Amino acid sequence: MRFVKRRIMSPGPVEIPPETLAVAAQPGPHHRTKEFRTALKDALASLRFVTGTRHPMVPLAASGTGGMEACVTSLFSPGEEVLVTVCGNFSQRWAEIAEAYGLVVHRLEVEWGKPVDLKELAAKLRRHDHYAGVFTVLSETSTGIENDIQGIGKLVGPTPSLLVVDGISGIGALPFKMDEWEVDAVVVGSQKGLMVPPGVAAVGLSPKARERLGQAKNPVFYLSLARAFKAVEADELPDTPWTPPVSLLLQLRASLAALEAEGLEAVWARHARLGGATRAAVRALGLKLLATKGFSNVVTAVDCEGGPDAGKVVKALRDDWGISIIGGQGKLKGKIFRIGHVGHVDDLDVIACIGALEMVLKKLGWPVTPGAGVAAAEAAILAARG
Ligand SMILES: Cc1ncc(COP(=O)(O)O)c(C=O)c1O
Structure with missing residues (x-):
């Protein structure tokens, strides 16, 4: 096996x-x-x-x-x-x-x-x-x-x-x-x-x-x-x-x-840092966030209107890189993909996910500058860690 x-x-x-x-x-x-x-x-x-x-x-x-x-x-x-x-x-x-x-x-x-x-x-x-x-x-x-x-x-x-x-x-x-x-x-x-x-x-x-x-x-x-x-x-x-x-x-x-x-405040701060880093990376990759305010630090929803095919992104991350993210539900099915950053996750999980996302986007023909998302995530993480 x-x-x-x-x-x-x-x-x-x-x-x-x-x-x-x-x-x-x-x-x-x-x-x-x-x-x-x-x-x-x-x-x-x-x-x-x-x-x-x-x-x-x-x-x-x-x-x-x-x-x-x-x-x-x-x-x-x-x-x-x-x-x-x-x-x-x-x-x-x-x-x-x-x-x-x-x-x-x-x-x-x-x-x-x-x-x-x-x-x-x-x-x-x-x-x-x-x-x-x-x-x-x-x-x-x-x-x-x-x-x-x-x-x-x-x-x-x-x-x-x-x-x-x-x-x-x-x-x-x-x-x-x-x-x-x-x-x-x-x-x-x-x-x-x-x-x-x-x-x-x-x-x-x-x-x-x-x-x-x-x-x-x-x-x-x-x-x-x-x-x-x-x-x-x-x-x-x-x-x-x-x-x-x-x-x-x-x-x-x-x-x-x-x-x-870990401490409840530290747990909340970790989720805030991971959410912030993910959103910074998504923006740096030229993708659009579904929300414009009131972002949840549990999950980031990426709006794929005019962007990459959400289903293909989810599938390629799973099949090529072993990373499970998910698509949309209800009326957002097929229109978004969602990256979770909740629970037993750390900064390097986010970096790995964003790195893989960049490679998937490139494979799907979406114009990305290699490293742009990872750089933005790292900058956000370093700023938050102080
Ligand atoms: C906010 C929220 N409410 C309710 C549910 C439903 O929970 P369950 O699937 O455990 O029944 C979920 C599960 O994803 C959720 O995220």
């Missing part, structure tokens, strides 16, 4: 640190033991730390979408009116889930590639002040933007609405302060900034959101947040209502301990 050197530059699932992968190779304890529940306690404490909350969080055996669905079903009832800020494929998913469960969905449509405009949101909230919930996303992975959750929290916090945030690709990589920013419900996913394979979601709720648990009239069983919180809080050591993904939760504890050891 041939071993292939791979580099994962996708915005999730991300590369897993070898130390975390090694945890999965150990026989884990049974989940009803003190040993496992102590490990779960540590993992949940670290999760609260990266999410910026003093309040309990619960793990779910689900991908991120399962955590989103759990928020909709456990906190809302059919017929309730909610507002969804739709700025890409994932924020649109909130609307789809809410509609599937009979909520009346109002949309604040935002041009894909732009963040939510706070003035427009404020106007929408002034016109209609009884939304049961406002749903948004921290890092819209499909377009490469970051929303101003702090600003959104200032607008929604004083209203009776719950502010529900998809933090799936952002948390662990971008600043997020759930309590300080008045976020009522947040969803986290394992396979992005938290550097764990896919399969675990986690949800945090504010006291305001906790009051809704048990009142919501949607059908829910496996993903019941009421059951999950009860199990986490029933005893001194947390528990789960069903068999948890033991191995993934042990890996979560390992990766989160590594993030804590």
Whole structure:
């Protein structure tokens, strides 16, 4: 068997640190033991730390979408009116889930590639002040933007609405302060900034959101947040209502301990540096960024209108250089490619990716000055490292 050197530059699932992968190779304890529940306690404490909350969080055996669905079903009832800020494929998913469960969905449509405009949101909230919930996303992975959750929290916090945030690709990589920013419900996913394979979601709720648990009239069983919180809080050591993904939760504890050891501010600064370097390189190569402001430091979306064929770039990077980036989703399918710089990535991963991108562009006949992207990325990295 041939071993292939791979580099994962996708915005999730991300590369897993070898130390975390090694945890999965150990026989884990049974989940009803003190040993496992102590490990779960540590993992949940670290999760609260990266999410910026003093309040309990619960793990779910689900991908991120399962955590989103759990928020909709456990906190809302059919017929309730909610507002969804739709700025890409994932924020649109909130609307789809809410509609599937009979909520009346109002949309604040935002041009894909732009963040939510706070003035427009404020106007929408002034016109209609009884939304049961406002749903948004921290890092819209499909377009490469970051929303101003702090600003959104200032607008929604004083209203009776719950502010529900998809933090799936952002948390662990971008600043997020759930309590300080008045976020009522947040969803986290394992396979992005938290550097764990896919399969675990986690949800945090504010006291305001906790009051809704048990009142919501949607059908829910496996993903019941009421059951999950009860199990986490029933005893001194947390528990789960069903068999948890033991191995993934042990890996979560390992990766989160590594993030804590690096320091949260340092982790955010690393992502900011990698995002900045990638954007500088893309511009230096004469390519166009999809976003013009509110750039997410999780992923960079490159607009291929009038540029290289997005699908060919993705394929050639993978086939010729072993580098996984991804194309567009939804209405951006075929129109963009996206370079992830989230999780277990460093400066040299970005340099390698940009170097390979230059060679791919040249092969595809796109006019590039060899080294221009790498030089711009290096300059940005050196400036940020000081
Ligand atoms: C912002 C965001 N929300 C939701 C999801 C969906 O998560 P999952 O695919 O784990 O269900 C993703 C996954 O890419 C995401 O990036």
